[in-house]
Amino acid sequence: MSDQDLVKLERRAVAAAGDGAAANVLWITINREERRNSLNEQVVRTMIRGIEQAMASGDVRAIVLTGAGDKAFCAGADLAKNAQGAVFAVDYSQPRSYIVELFNCMEACTLPIIARVNGAAMAGGFGILCACDMAVAADDIRFGTTEPKIGMTPMMILPYMQRLLPPRQLQEMCITGEVFAAPLLLEWGIVNYLVPRSELDSKLDWLLSRVVDKSPTALRIGKQAFHSMRDMNLRQALEYAQVMIPVMASTEDAREGMASFQQKRSPVWTGR
């Protein structure tokens, strides 16, 4: 099986809100339905390649991350005996995990990444959901971090869980390893929308249509600011903000946006 088959990278068009202009979205679909869309090195490296290609392409405006079928979004690391490129098979002389490389890549990604949660999000799969910028989920799915059940505890995904989850709920997940039903995703603020399965794609399209009609420049600067400020203290963050304001205002898209507002017309973004 080639890596092409393990993860499908597919450009799809979506109509922008307003004038319906088409824009490209890269769909990254983990395509291992029979293995509940679990991760191994090849899967993760293909996902990384997809994100990098989307950023380099210049004409992809957003990324959708999902899994094939309707059972699993991603079940985390492939724990099968003899699994190829297993997550925990680390060479101590080179203690780098490709999962961390994926998180670094998502952290540096200048495009919005939206999780299409089509099925169970477990362990590492739940971590990937947390690392996305936004998420739309089907209302019949389940999620959890089951590491405690096999003598471990969520480790690589903990930083993202900490940034997203209320601490009591995080601890419940990490300590009990319990599997939870979809409504809690919304209650805990893990997804933006929870919809019946039949409406998953139309809700996703709706959300995408409101992403791709915005300035790519503004999205890029915004994501950079979000990730930078998140780990700053208040004073550093405010300093960052006041330095970035003139930078942002001098971009072509910012000038176009202000001009279009004054001229009462739709803006045309150049992405510069």
Place this chain on the structure above:
Amino acid sequence: MSQPATRKSLVRIGCGAGFWGDSAEGPKQLVDSGAIDYLILDYLAEITMSLLARARAKDAALGYATDLPGVVARLAPQLKAQGIKLVTNAGGVNPQACKAAIEARLQALNIDLKVSIVTGDDLMPQVDALRSSDVREMFSGDAFPAQPWSANAYLGAFPIAAALDAGADIVLTGRCVDSALALGPLIHEFDWKADDYDLLSAGSLAGHVVECGAQATGGVSTDWREVADDWDRMGFPIAECRADGGFVVTKPAGTGGRVVVDTVAEQIVYEIGDPAAYLLPDVTCDFTNVQLTQIGPDRVDVRGARGSAPTAQYKTSTTYQDGFRCSGTMLIGGVDAVAKAEAVAAAILKRTRRLMTEAGFADYRRTDVEVLGAEANWGANSRARGTREVLLKIAVHHDNAKALDVFGREFIPPATSMVQSITGFSGGRPSATPLVRLFSCLVDKTLVPIEVDGRRFEAPAVRYQAAPAGSTPQRATATDAAPAVAPAAATVPLIQIAYGRSGDKGDSANIGVLARKPEYLPLLREQLTAAAVRAYLAHFVDGEVLRYDWPGLNGFNFLLTQALGGGGTASLRYDPQGKMLAQVLMDFPIRMPAR
């Protein structure tokens, strides 16, 4: 099978070639834009099949659009990277050879793309059966030709969709309806069924709009000045199609052209016949209530196509040789240039007829003289009889190529023996070429076995309809009296209140005429009658003129039968495809009501 996990919400189809010989810019521009999911290329005009059949007869490795492998090789890395699929009728009469040539180029590039072929349109194996079935020409009633050069059925979109369902990246067909190149991908992506007639009609309309390339983006539009500055960098069309059948016509950002309601409407009326019953193999289309809306710069939303069941037959095109043709032009100038040209033409024909008789040849079967520059295409309405410079064209038709050698030899001597100023023979003597005629007929779908990649394709079963009702046109024949024209205080040329586009379908011409404002429609209805158009174009039309209503677009389509001197390469006219007819009609005088 590589069915998508989820269905796309939007599928973008760009057409990068409207005919074999269209700009090489098209495919590259569309692929570079990053704004398409499918690239379609239409290479086959009605007469192209006969030329390809001749090529295949000489070399079994030919018979397809030989430009395509080079086009694919140049674009393959991007097609692969962006996942763009290519659908084209470039297979001609030899899709197998086209596939082999493409696969060789892809292999050399080490790029893995699956090439699939649709075959079965080639009816040459069945011609004896067709002849013995006493099938008749659709329009003339002629018998099936004795020695056809090519015979092809116009296939539909479902075999293309089947090839895509099976994972094809590139689909090559032979003859299919042009719109199927777009409808096939939409059936595949949106899982449209064989009885989703409104959707099949809408998808066919999307294909119809883009299939002629830049004709959908401002090319050949009536209001040419609006686009002229962009002609050197014309954008090619993209249809952004939705699962509900609606679509937006647009073009790549940063390219020239003009996508507005008028330019899209002009392309919709192009070569359509009865807009209430446009017959395709998969669906009978009703485009009469199509609605166009400008929704953004160079973005026109199209919706409202309706459909009903198709008929049980495929339309087929058979080509055959009917003797030879020969034509030449010369430039004549000075005072009385028009009269001089007419006298020269008469003398050449008289002289060659005498020489042919002396040599034992029969007379010409047909001759055609046009004094170009003197508004030959306007007939009795010419206003250029006093022009001082004309191009004289003489074309002749004969069963015997040797007889036409006489014409070729005697075409240039008038330069010293007749009027002063004759010039322009840089091409040398005109020579005889085969005159290829088109024989169109209907063939039962059951007699046309289709294969996708060599495997029998079973078309989805639908309940065919016998004869779609269509609309009831206003009719005018030669025996109808020309309408009486009441004197009017003010007349304006039609172009001031309308715009339009013309084209052919065999020997019939289509002229779509659309009112610039809805309030002008009553003027057109009252004055631009079938009889008035029949009279205005009497010098061209041997058959009848039918006027079809087109309420959704505020206009009419005029169908002129037996109006192109035989049509295609059988016509001796300088404009055998009626490309100029809309422009001729645009000078039709309209009496304006007093304010």
